[in-house]
Amino acid sequence: MSTHKVDRRQRIGDVAEIMLDYVEHKTTYQAQTTARVRTASYTDPDQWKAEMELIFRRVPLMLGFTAEMPHPGDFKAMEAMGLPVLISRDKSGQVRAFLNVCSHRGAPVAAEGRGNCARFTCKYHGWTYAQDGKLIGLSEAATFGDVDKAGLALRALPCEERGGMIFVCLTPNAPMDLDHYFQGFLEDFEAVDFANWAYLGSRVIEGANWKIAFDGYLEGYHFASLHPNTIEPRTPSNRTFYEGFGPSMRIGFPQHRIAEALKDIPRDQWGDQENNGFDFVRILFPNVSAFLAPEITQVAQLFPGPTPDKNRTVLHYLRRDPIRDDADRESAEGMMNFFRDVTYQEDYVIGMEIQKGLESGAHDNLTFGRNERGNQYFHEWLNWYLQDDPTLPEPVM
Template identity: 50%
Template sequence: MEQQQEIHNRIAARLLDHIKTRSTDQVDANLRIPSASYTDPQQFDREMEAIFKRLPILAGLSGEIAQPGNYKAFDLMGTPLLLTRLKDGSVRAMLNVCAHRAMKLAEGSGKCDKFACPYHAWVYGNDGSLNRIAAQDTYGDVDKAAMGLTQLPVYERAGLIFVVLTPGLEVDFAGFLGGMIEDIEQLGFADWHYCGNREIYGANWKVAYDGYLEGYHFASAHPETIHQRTFSNMMAFHFYGPHQLIGFAQKDMQAKLGAVDPQQLHRHENNGYDFVRTLFPNVSIFVAPEITQVAQLIPGPTVGENRTVLHFIHRQAPQNEEQRQANETMMDWLKQVVDTEDYSLGLKIQQGLASGAHEHVTFGRNEVGNQEFHRWIDHYLNPQLPLGPLQQE
């Protein structure tokens, strides 16, 4: 906790300095990325294999399956998944595929402790074990223990549920998430109320994710929304491996926090500055007083598309209909902002990239988060190459 507080203090102090100098965190050079990296189907396939099928990927929030017996069935990048909460409180992640004839087993979400295949009525427990075969006397001998649902590595921490989409591929979860998951854990998401979600559709997953990593566009793309509260092109970064903690200065930060003890600045998130927390490769978390948004970017089905699920959580469950409706209104508003002010631009960017007008896109010295994000993508696609330090001012 003390380490997290010190990191927050340093970021907030840098933001105060940036306000005085009208500056932002910078690196020592621009970075060029081939435009084809956003449009090439072969690179997209490599990213799916080397990144999305080998790293812990967010599958859901703990609040979605909060109680024993809860389940959630969904597709993640074309993979049918089933998440369940067992009696002991643990989570299972399985391929939502019957061992008999590969039928999808469950749909939607809800609460039950058994799943019957809609094709031939084979029955599975919510731990994935095969419990019953319809008309087994005519079907023949079956080793039920060997015909359960295919299990996936699953990790639950800080109110978030991660899976590895390759069966049997155990990873160093703590090593991968490191200090970033500790930073999120101190927020207490595990005990927060799950309000609901909204879905939006956009361009290539990296085009979409680039927008979460910088505030350079706030003044031009969000003049009536974000820029009313927050400075444009004023950011401070801290990196936990490929994950990022990004600080954004509010326009009244100097007035609110200029005289605050530098060792107490960590206490003032959302009251002078805001953080965006990103989890590589595809999650962005924005904690706000009104509601918290967890954006889950899901690549595909083609290189030029993504589906983004905006999950929303709150510190407390609504106590009445007025509070519930206030949450619904805020979810609708945030969806509209992201969809119409970010993703609509991303679709136009995708068209521009596909046109072949320019061989490269260029990230400036001020687009620190974007440069780091693309360096890590290159690292996972080419692990034999060393990942040098990002030279940041």
């Protein structure tokens, strides 16, 4: 075991001890001060457009899971930020990403969804591309005329597979350095062997401005009032710990039973007790929230738009073990529907009410408390990308 991994276990154990203290003394992580965010940040079309160009088109976006496409020939075609994206695992096992656009006349070369194939064929005129994006065939080539096949490949996007996730930058030829961007955070996913988990399926929900929706994933201050029968029985309200990894975060949530769960476990083993007395929500900036749990994992992937007042969220579900039989599948489908319904009915519905409230002009600013450091941190990084300010936000812990 590397020193780095020992440090990670030690760190999680230290965080567990802090969260135990939070529950016993009814306190939480405290920022240095409160912070204000303009309500226009959630309604202004110009800021929304800037977020698309300066953040979503430039940073690494988690667009897929290893478990979605584990085999050579597997592919996933999707829309991301209004762009048609094709992710393909070639015959050598390498994952690649492209704009899903034929170089002939611009039609898609793969239908939206997942599948497995040896080549991609445009349905408009039958041009054919290999798994690595190279143009390999023209229908009735003798009548078409001379073309430079090498120069007519699918337009590649920067792509890298790490920790069981597939990251893509939506700008061709843009630099992408995951180690610099995530500051060691992906080791959390590598440590639980996330690449070998089973992909169960997904659900789609729609809501308000993407930041209104995302703000709800960043704090536990609302658990008692908004989730009294679903989350609060497990997790006390307003007992939260924050750690920053570049613009991403690991948010710690103790359970009510943390003292009982850890009392007979040696202190040096607390770093192995995630989901036994405490949980983490892992935030991948700018738009992913992952709650890794043994029964079922929910990974929320928020996409802004199609207008500033809306978002489309894909809720992905994974677990360590594959589906065993029809009864197990039925049970898993029920759990996915339950988590989808809770997320939509309890979080996204009030988010749409918040959108109306902000658009009313009732207040010029929103205030994030000292206990809502995760929201503060998110908006600080958001503004940093929008302003291209060389001064980085103040780190959390």
